[in-house]
Amino acid sequence: MHRWRWLIHIVLKSLAYRQGRTMLLLGVLAMAASLVTSLGIVSSAMGLRVAEEVRKYGANLVVLPAAARMEVGSGGLDFGTIAEPAYLSQEELLRVAGREGVTDCSLHLRGHLRSGGLEIPAEGVDFAVIRRLYPWWQLQGGWPDADEAVIGIDLAARLKLKAGDLIRASGTAGAGEFRVAGVVSTGGEEDKLLFIPLAKMQEALGVGSSVSQARLLAQTGGVTLEQRAARLQSLLSGSVVREVRQVARTSEGLLKKVQLLMALVTAVVLIAAASSVASTMSMTVLERGKEIGLLKAMGATRTGVLLLFCGEAVALGLIGGGVGYLLGSGIARFVMKTVFMVSAGIDLRFAGLSCAVSLCLALLGSAGPMMSVFRLDPVRSLRGE
Amino acid sequence: MVTDIIETRGLTRSYGEICALKPLDLLVPEGEWLSVMGHSGSGKSTLLNLLGGLDRPSGGSLQLGGEDLMTLSEDGLARFRREFVGIIFQQHHLVPYLTALENVMMAQYFHSVPDEAEACMALERVGLGKRLKNRPGELSGGEQQRVCIARAIINSPKLLLGDEPTGNLDHQNTGMVMELLKELRSEQQFTIILVTHNREVADWGDRIICLDDGALVREERAGR
Numbered sequence: 001m002h003r004w005r006w007l008i009h010i011v012l013k014s015l016a017y018r019q020g021r022t023m024l025l026l027g028v029l030a031m032a033a034s035l036v037t038s039l040g041i042v043s044s045a046m047g048l049r050v051a052e053e054v055r056k057y058g059a060n061l062v063v064l065p066a067a068a069r070m071e072v073g074s075g076g077l078d079f080g081t082i083a084e085p086a087y088l089s090q091e092e093l094l095r096v097a098g099r100e101g102v103t104d105c106s107l108h109l110r111g112h113l114r115s116g117g118l119e120i121p122a123e124g125v126d127f128a129v130i131r132r133l134y135p136w137w138q139l140q141g142g143w144p145d146a147d148e149a150v151i152g153i154d155l156a157a158r159l160k161l162k163a164g165d166l167i168r169a170s171g172t173a174g175a176g177e178f179r180v181a182g183v184v185s186t187g188g189e190e191d192k193l194l195f196i197p198l199a200k201m202q203e204a205l206g207v208g209s210s211v212s213q214a215r216l217l218a219q220t221g222g223v224t225l226e227q228r229a230a231r232l233q234s235l236l237s238g239s240v241v242r243e244v245r246q247v248a249r250t251s252e253g254l255l256k257k258v259q260l261l262m263a264l265v266t267a268v269v270l271i272a273a274a275s276s277v278a279s280t281m282s283m284t285v286l287e288r289g290k291e292i293g294l295l296k297a298m299g300a301t302r303t304g305v306l307l308l309f310c311g312e313a314v315a316l317g318l319i320g321g322g323v324g325y326l327l328g329s330g331i332a333r334f335v336m337k338t339v340f341m342v343s344a345g346i347d348l349r350f351a352g353l354s355c356a357v358s359l360c361l362a363l364l365g366s367a368g369p370m371m372s373v374f375r376l377d378p379v380r381s382l383r384g385e
Numbered sequence: 386m387v388t389d390i391i392e393t394r395g396l397t398r399s400y401g402e403i404c405a406l407k408p409l410d411l412l413v414p415e416g417e418w419l420s421v422m423g424h425s426g427s428g429k430s431t432l433l434n435l436l437g438g439l440d441r442p443s444g445g446s447l448q449l450g451g452e453d454l455m456t457l458s459e460d461g462l463a464r465f466r467r468e469f470v471g472i473i474f475q476q477h478h479l480v481p482y483l484t485a486l487e488n489v490m491m492a493q494y495f496h497s498v499p500d501e502a503e504a505c506m507a508l509e510r511v512g513l514g515k516r517l518k519n520r521p522g523e524l525s526g527g528e529q530q531r532v533c534i535a536r537a538i539i540n541s542p543k544l545l546l547g548d549e550p551t552g553n554l555d556h557q558n559t560g561m562v563m564e565l566l567k568e569l570r571s572e573q574q575f576t577i578i579l580v581t582h583n584r585e586v587a588d589w590g591d592r593i594i595c596l597d598d599g600a601l602v603r604e605e606r607a608g609r
Contacts, residue, residue, distance in 0.1 A: 006490070013487075293478075296439075296466075298491065298536075299467020299496060301463040302459065303460075304463075304495060378439050382476075
């Protein structure tokens, strides 16, 4: 029989002989591994779920031209910020956004148009993107088609316009006539603006394919929103990228705190599990003193005896990890379904993690007892001392 | 010409203040059956542990099969034990979760490679061909001792050590075990050193040495 096959055979027989102790160790290891698996799956799914929820709040980053704003002040006096018209390149924005994991990109060109002798604030946008990124916009009327506009509720009242009316607006380089498709009410600055298609606004202002602002919905997997913003800023020349902080901070902060709590709970359980494995293995070594002495008397080297005990720890670790993974996946599915109302799929990455954790615990917990195996004197062991 | 397989000069073993074995000069020719007699605490087992490489002497010299045991490392002593020595214990010391066959194969595993056919033959040789798959708990004392003998001889040792191998056996089983050892010795030509306090058992040997209070007090030819 091959030596390795014999070693595995002996290890399994030894574990089967000590059923009670083996089940106890397996229980501890499986419990620890299942906790790591379930918390890992829940934590990972929670990150995705929170990202989905955050998406409902719209863009999480805003890109502005760096030259558009300048802080004015001297000798401790702050005169505030002055702004001059400055633009971002639409092509560059779309190229970088496509490359850097930006899920959605809403381009805006803000300026003033004249209508009926009045100067009105207007913004060119892509209505299809607005519908996706700002689902909370409440519209009286409908979403516009080409050559149609949306007007903010305050501005509509000022101009006495309603859905279906026509508005003629002109800029420095062109003019156009738009049918008001809907009146928007958000409770924010949108209520005071006229929204027309981006291309029409660019034509009216004569700025080519430039925009004055971009609002991005960026994925944050693996990095913080702050890091994502810094990365985008470094890639977009002459721009400032800022977080839409109230949303980003809350979601990221909450997620981090929950994940930290999970990590602390896991650490405590793992330490308790390692202690339990260590004490059980110590008792096993004490009980098996004569057997260890016999093996040494038969000519086993210290490493040879150690290999048998390591084999048992590895077998326990792998079986415990496998059981822990199945158990943890079940717990995670239950939690995801009852708490987050979503079903979690099978994630095999956590099978490896579960086995690795269980294996480390089994080996770490056995390290102390194994050292005593190493030092055991065969004569004294055989005498039962 | 018969060479000496064991040569000790002034061999001693002390545990702190207590001298368990006083300076001992001993020559054992290859193939001899030497019985070591003495009361409890006379130093018999201490001598056996030293000769088996299980313990280290406190002083003197100890040559076994041309090897100086005083200079061997821990792993060197382990190699010496698996290649040179077979040991039979009074308490049998069989691994409880292994069958008779597996207990014998365990000795093969540490020596070289487990060989089931060879282990079966060894057990058949000691009369346990039908108890291969039985665990120690399912065997009588005499049968357990025969498994122990099969395990001790499976790697063809040059030196077979017995520490009161019949101490736990009744008269009938004692006779069977001693007869078996005699047959095996004539087949395999190994040297036997057998510790006992039973004169009848000691008489199976070629020579008897008696220890008292750690010292060699008498040496005689065996009576059988």
